Every structure is written in structure tokens, then in C-alpha cells.
Amino acid sequence: MAVIQFTTNLKRFYPDLNAIEIDAKTVAELIQKVDLKFPGLKDYVVDEQGKLRKHVNIFIGNNMIKDRETLLDTITEKDEIYIMQALSGG
Amino acid sequence: MLGTRKGLAVFEKGPQGNYLQTQMHFLGIPVSIAAVDERNGTWWALLDHGHWGCKVHKSTDEGKTWKELESPKYPEGEEIKDGVPASVKYLWAFAHGGKDRPEELFLGSEPGGLFHSKDQGTSFQLNRGLWEHPSRKEQWFGGGRDFPGIHSIIVDPRDSDHIFVGISCAGVFESRDGGTNWIPKNKGLKADFLPDANSEIGQDPHLLVASKNHPDYLWQQNHCGIFKSENGGELWEEVGQKAGEGPANFGFAIAVDENKPEVAWVVPANSDQIRVAVDGALCVCRTDDGGKTWKDFRKGLPQENCFDIVFRHALDKSGETLAFGTTTGNLYLSDDYGESWKSLSNNMPMIYSVEFY
Structure with missing residues (x-):
């Protein structure tokens, strides 16, 4: 199962948030499954059309995902996924 | 607050x-x-x-x-314009749905959707009547923000099915059936930034307010001046001061007295391009006669080297007391209908909204 790491900034809203393992084939599926464990978290990461929010980045390993619109980048069970807050404002 | x-x-x-x-x-x-x-x-x-x-x-x-x-969420497939998916960019207005409907609320949003809750905010539904208004995709546009936004919602205290919204940029829209049908109410307004300044759609009310006990008496601080309507928006009349007469013209915030609807306050700013206090001096203007005359009040407010302006929701009134907050984090209060002011803080962040409770 892929391991997901979260920016610590999300812990302000989800104090119990820690790295978790999830079985998913795409980033979109992974986000859906994260939301089952932490209800509402999906809305922090993507908008209502499923698009990654402007100032949020998701990395698979060291690579930023390519599909920010539908999150169809594929993942494998060995991947480590990072949900990060993009730098903005310098 | x-x-x-x-x-x-x-x-x-x-x-x-x-x-x-x-x-x-x-x-x-x-x-x-x-x-x-x-x-x-x-x-x-x-x-x-x-x-x-x-x-x-x-x-x-x-x-x-x-x-x-x-x-609130825009349903899947909704578009701001053709090919541009709709999502909530900003929540810009709050109103309760009427005293006879204790569970109901409205939120206004950019890009132009009005959201309605019938369960105290547990869920919100997009108001279809306004969202599907034939003018929206072609004639609404952003003013100050990227997309059109609803910043004003007025529910008539006499009839909760009677609702006004103010949209930048589209104008004032009215529903008399609880939000099923909407009609523009912009006659008499002017939009100097459009080829046809008198266009029914595309006006830019910065804030729309109604006198609480005289809800047919509406005021708006518009991008192109100050306007009032004594007949529920059927016809608007420009009542701001002209160049050389005084500062009451451009601005964002406006307040109206709940019992004397001809009494209103604005906090002027310098033109739409510069957007600082007029002549570097902050003042509040009040009319006591429906906009025929205005008086500017400056006591207690900075009168030199001042850059403050007041955003649309950052002026409020409760009885004889008014308060406003500024873009540079100053908070002022008056206990005498806005004639003299005292500073409550000079170190706040940029202030977006002020409300007495």
C-alpha cells in the first residue's frame, strides 16, 4: 500500500492526522479514501470539481503530479505520496 | 465583531x-x-x-x-462560462432567510452563485433561478475579483420570499417568489465602464442596503456613485456629490438608518483608480435628506497622510453608534450618528467586515 505523508499545516484542522497507508491506483482514488478516514479533508485538497487547489501540491516520490485537473496520475503500492502546501507569498 | x-x-x-x-x-x-x-x-x-x-x-x-x-459546492458540471468549471472562489455575503424561517440562510459567492440552506448550514444548495438567469454567462463579469460575486443579500422582513441580491458586476436582482425567478432592477444606474452606461446588466453595486423598517427604501454605494431607490429598486436616482461639491461619491461601504430611511452614511475613497482616502484625509459623509445634501464629518479621524479606505462590509450601525474598519487596520467608533469618532485600534490586520451584535 502507498504511504501518504501530509504537510503539518493540515494538522491544525485535523490534529490526528499522521502518515497513513492506503491502497489506491490513482491520486484521485487515494484522495477519496483519505476522506473516508478524515471526513472533509478532501475539501481542503481539491475543489468541488475534483481539481487540486491552486496552492496545494501532491508529490509521488520526488515528482509533482502532472494531472492537477482530474488527479489521474497512477501510483503503485511502493510509492510514497506527499500532500504539501505550496509556497506562496515568498 | x-x-x-x-x-x-x-x-x-x-x-x-x-x-x-x-x-x-x-x-x-x-x-x-x-x-x-x-x-x-x-x-x-x-x-x-x-x-x-x-x-x-x-x-x-x-x-x-x-x-x-x-x-457550499457548485454541482459537478456547472460552469462559470463555457469551458470554465465553477468552484467557490470566495464567500462574500451572509444573510438569514427571514424570521419566519428560522432554519434558512443564504450565502453569496464568487463566481456568482447564491447558496441557500434550509437546515442552519448543515447543507447548502445552489439557487438555480439566479444561476440559470439567461444574462449570467454572457453579461456578468468580475469587478475587483476575477469572476462575478454576490456581496449583498437582502431578505424583506415583511415577506421572506422577497429577496434582493447585489452582484459585482451584474447589478441588483430581485426575486418575489423565494428565489425561483429573478429580474434585474438597475434602471437609473450608470456604468461608466460599459459602452452602454445604462445597460440593464453589468452594473457594479459595491454594496446594496435597505432601511430595516422601510425596506422599499434602498441605497447602494456603486462603483459609479451613490444611488437610492424609494420604490424597491424600480428606479434608481444618483444622489452622490459631483466633482467640486464634496467627497461623497466613490467608495465601497454604505449604511442606512433603520427608522429614517433618508439618512445614510458613506466613507468616501479617491476615485476608482487610486483607492486611498480622499486628499489623504479620512471622513464619513452623512445625508439627512435622501442625498440632496451631504455633510462630511472628520473629528477624530486622521486628516493627513492617510491611505485608509473602507471595504464594503466594514461599516455598521447600531442605534446612535457606528463603527468602521479600514484596509490599514484602523478601527473607529462613533456614538453620535457619525459626527465624531474615536479610534479603538490602530494595529488590526486589514479589516473586511464589521458587525454589531
């Missing part, structure tokens, strides 16, 4: 009559609107996380605890 760029602040009047900041919530998070539902005392905070989207929180114990609700 203040909505600021760095959180929600509460000031309370102490035993000596001085106001002190007593609470701060959501520190570091922009609060576009902080509001109190007068029907039940529930506090509402509309948040604009830079990273995590717009959120809605409410407190039923005056800020001791807050609950995050599921934010």
Missing part, C-alpha cells in the same frame, strides 16, 4: 464605556465575513484559506467552540 485578514476579532464595551478586544479566532486565516444571526445569536465565520479553500464555521456559544460545516 470583525472579519479580518488574520482572523475574527471581537471587541466588547467595558464597564467604563471603553471598547476592548476580548476574543480572536482563526488566527492567521482570512475571514471574509464575520456575522451574527440576529434570530438566534449564532456566530458565523466565512473563511478564505489561501491554500485550503473557503470554509464555513459557526458557533452557538459566542465563540467558545466552533463547528466547521460542509462548505
